[in-house]
Amino acid sequence: MAKYAVIVVDMLDDFVNGALACERCKEIVPALAALCDAARAKNVPVIFSNDAHIKGVDKELKLWGDHALAGTPGANVTSELHADTARDFILPKRHYSGFFGTDLNLLLKDLGVDTCIITGVHTHICCVHTAADAYQYGYDVVLPDDTTTAFTENDYINGMKYIKEMYGARICKSSEVAAEF
Numbered sequence: 001m002a003k004y005a006v007i008v009v010d011m012l013d014d015f016v017n018g019a020l021a022c023e024r025c026k027e028i029v030p031a032l033a034a035l036c037d038a039a040r041a042k043n044v045p046v047i048f049s050n051d052a053h054i055k056g057v058d059k060e061l062k063l064w065g066d067h068a069l070a071g072t073p074g075a076n077v078t079s080e081l082h083a084d085t086a087r088d089f090i091l092p093k094r095h096y097s098g099f100f101g102t103d104l105n106l107l108l109k110d111l112g113v114d115t116c117i118i119t120g121v122h123t124h125i126c127c128v129h130t131a132a133d134a135y136q137y138g139y140d141v142v143l144p145d146d147t148t149t150a151f152t153e154n155d156y157i158n159g160m161k162y163i164k165e166m167y168g169a170r171i172c173k174s175s176e177v178a179a180e181f
Contacts, residue, residue, distance in 0.1 A: 002115040002140065004181065005045040005108055006036060009098060009120030009127050009148075011081055012050055014074030019067040024149040024156075025121050029080045031146040032119055035174040036081055040088075042181035045111050047089040048077050049098030049120075049130065058094050096126045099133035108139065115140040117177055118169075119147035123159030135167035144174035 011032065012018075016025045036046050051068035052075050053061055061067070068075040070092065077083040083090065091102050098104050108116070116134040118127055118141060127148055131141050143163055150156040163169045 002180065003111075003113050004039070004115050004117055004142075004177070005047055005111060005113040006039045006117045006119060007098060007104075007130065008032065008036065008046065008048045008077075008081065009118065009130055010049070010051050010068070010122070011078050011120045012068050012074060013076050013078055014051075014067045015121050016078040016080075018074045020064060022121065022149070022151055024151070028119075028147050028149050029078065031144070031174045033081050035117075035119065035144065035147055035178055038178035038181060040084065044181050045089060045113065046084075046087070047091060047104070047107065048083055049091050049093055049102070049104065050075060050077065051094070051126075052092030053094055060095065095129075097129035097133045098126070099130065099137065105133075105137050113139070115142060117142045117144065118163075119144060119174075121148065122150040122155065123148045124150050124155040124162070125159075128159050128162055131163045131167050131169060141167050141169040142177055143169045143171050144177055145171055147174045
């Protein structure tokens with residue numbers, strides 16, 4: 001039986017309502033909130049992998065402009081996901097992958113996780129890079145198609161296809177994987 005963790009990538013105020021707001025991000029909130037609630041109810045770890053950039057330092061800001069700056073409201077998990085700081089894990093990141101330069105792999109190992117459920121934004125950027133590292137570290141990858149999105153439908157489709165083909169991700173609905181908790 002799989003030992004899951006839900007990894008929520010960059011579902012931050014700046015991506016949902018702020019500097020890099022994407023209307024498509026709002027569309028996945030209900031399914032993602034339900035998945036997080038189902039995980040919490042079954043003691044499956046919920047890990048928020050959040051951009052927390054350093055202004056004037058992080059290279060990503062040159063491509064995308066200022067967003068999710070550490071310590072600003074835009075870097076907070078969107079309130080609709082009800083992040084529970086007493087139970088959930090909040091891991092800041094400064095690069096696309098939730099693993100690069102963070103303690104995510106160590107945390108997953110300590111929790112005994114073998115399968116990463118990758119959710120959030122943007123499918124073709126941060127989700128792809130997080131899935132790549134999860135795969136390289138030996139985790140199975142699950143990608144609920146109703147809990148991830150991107151700026152455009154094409155970016156979303158290409159990201160989903162790439163993660164499935166390159167990392168053997170299982171694509172499913174969030175309700176399907178939640179039923180396995």
